Amino acid sequence: xxxxxxxxxxxxxxxxxxxxxxxxxxxxxxxxxxxxxxxxxxxxxxxxxxxxxxxxxxxxxxxxxxxxxxxxxxxxxxxxxxxxxxxxxxxxxxxxxxxxxxxxxxxxxxxxxxxxxxxxxxxxxxxxxxxxxxxxxxxxxxxxxxxxxxxxxxxxxxxxxxxxxxxxxxxxxxxxxxxxxxxxxxxxxxxxxxxxxxxxxxxxxxxxxxxxxxxxxxxxxxxxxxxxxxxxxxxxxxxxxxxxxxxxxxxxxxxxxxxxxxxxxxxxxxxxxxxxxxxxxxxxxxxxxxxxxxxxxxxxxxxxxxxxxxxxxxxxxxxxxxxxxxxxxxxxxxxxxxxxxxxxxxxxxxxxxxxxxxxxxxxxxxxxxxxxxxxxxxxxxxxxxxxxxxxxxxxxxxxxxxxxxxxxxxxxxxxxxxxxxxxxxxxxxxxxxxxxxxxxxxxxxxxxxxxxxxxxxxxxxxxxxxxxxxxxxxxxxxxxxxxxxxxxxxxxxxxxxxxxxxxxxxxxxx
Numbered sequence: 001x002x003x004x005x006x007x008x009x010x011x012x013x014x015x016x017x018x019x020x021x022x023x024x025x026x027x028x029x030x031x032x033x034x035x036x037x038x039x040x041x042x043x044x045x046x047x048x049x050x051x052x053x054x055x056x057x058x059x060x061x062x063x064x065x066x067x068x069x070x071x072x073x074x075x076x077x078x079x080x081x082x083x084x085x086x087x088x089x090x091x092x093x094x095x096x097x098x099x100x101x102x103x104x105x106x107x108x109x110x111x112x113x114x115x116x117x118x119x120x121x122x123x124x125x126x127x128x129x130x131x132x133x134x135x136x137x138x139x140x141x142x143x144x145x146x147x148x149x150x151x152x153x154x155x156x157x158x159x160x161x162x163x164x165x166x167x168x169x170x171x172x173x174x175x176x177x178x179x180x181x182x183x184x185x186x187x188x189x190x191x192x193x194x195x196x197x198x199x200x201x202x203x204x205x206x207x208x209x210x211x212x213x214x215x216x217x218x219x220x221x222x223x224x225x226x227x228x229x230x231x232x233x234x235x236x237x238x239x240x241x242x243x244x245x246x247x248x249x250x251x252x253x254x255x256x257x258x259x260x261x262x263x264x265x266x267x268x269x270x271x272x273x274x275x276x277x278x279x280x281x282x283x284x285x286x287x288x289x290x291x292x293x294x295x296x297x298x299x300x301x302x303x304x305x306x307x308x309x310x311x312x313x314x315x316x317x318x319x320x321x322x323x324x325x326x327x328x329x330x331x332x333x334x335x336x337x338x339x340x341x342x343x344x345x346x347x348x349x350x351x352x353x354x355x356x357x358x359x360x361x362x363x364x365x366x367x368x369x370x371x372x373x374x375x376x377x378x379x380x381x382x383x384x385x386x387x388x389x390x391x392x393x394x395x396x397x398x399x400x401x402x403x404x405x406x407x408x409x410x411x412x413x414x415x416x417x418x419x420x421x422x423x424x425x426x427x428x429x430x431x432x433x434x435x436x437x438x439x440x441x442x443x444x445x446x447x448x449x450x451x452x453x454x455x456x457x458x459x460x461x462x463x464x465x466x467x468x469x470x471x472x473x474x475x476x477x478x479x480x481x482x483x484x485x486x487x488x489x490x491x492x493x494x495x496x497x498x499x500x501x502x503x504x505x506x507x508x509x510x
Contacts, residue, residue: 013122038072057431067179068136140180155201173214407461
């Protein structure tokens, strides 16, 4: 019976992950940047690597944590450009699950607990929805899980085994710093209380010094100069969002002080005001990891887990809530994304509860899974309803750009810039991957520089607009570009500045 349940769990998790992957086709953004970055890490030596003549609004030197780019460089460009490349992220996710299962078995949990752990982790909506493109967040989380569990094991171990575990923790700490910015922030916020949550075990003071050890190792690997610039770039991003968090997710033009209503809040902005904002953020928190939010209720009728596990989960949820609701903390990134770091401790906690299951625990778990299923269904329906016709039109536009001499493209919305940068020979009016957020600020998250001025300043030769995203922008782009007869690719318009590209064939579609 247990074998059937185990097999059913694996099949269910795989099927739901596949449904989200299929519904996310062509919805990627950072995915395209990482393919370009992988090429740079594959072909260049030393730090920093450079991505020249591609992103006009950032430093061509890449100071973002290099770990994921180094990993991707191990794969061929052909593989990375194929739809199969997302299996790298899925593989990282499964590696994290394998670490959790190994720890669970090491502390004596039964196969029933393992099935529960796999279910909670494998179906966590934040992982299912997020891990559909190339992204460094999962790798950062893998290293964080290894670091924390190695420290948990080390404080209860003696001799050579403890030394090995502390060494693993140091390496994993360095790897987190070298891989993902927000995971590093979470690790450092957790650090002061984590050291006490571990208790009075063997060499627990090592956990207190772990950021120093890990940071020193990271600096040795990348070089002190790069390590310093990585932290300066980190500061550049945080200060940018400290100035601009109210515009996170806003429409680039409709909330522009030049082209829109600067005093009105965009209905698509992430941080809404009043009760609407409270409810919106609460929906994210509840929907992303519902199984984690049920766990505190189990303290009423079930044995409590170790202090370190409660601390890990509580910190992830608390940081998520605070960075969503506390204004001066919103610069630390979208708070809902810290819920990514809550899945591992939640899965372990549920697994431990089923070490001695009761009917009440089973009812609580059933409710948690029903909430998870509801969240997954709503998320899949929303994602599956997105119109792929827009992506087909963008594909046609990119094909057209590839018939034109190499130039510089301004694309609106900016999310299309990543794909244009990868799939054409053109540079794009975009940035945001590392150092240079001051250059990005006049253009995003809202436009603060007149388009004609921006086009002249950056010697833009082509412009593209998705009219389904900004219908009223068609005339604005015509005035700014001087092209009053743009080529049409369904909802997209292609503007040529200064007659830079011959008229296309009749392949254009209305």
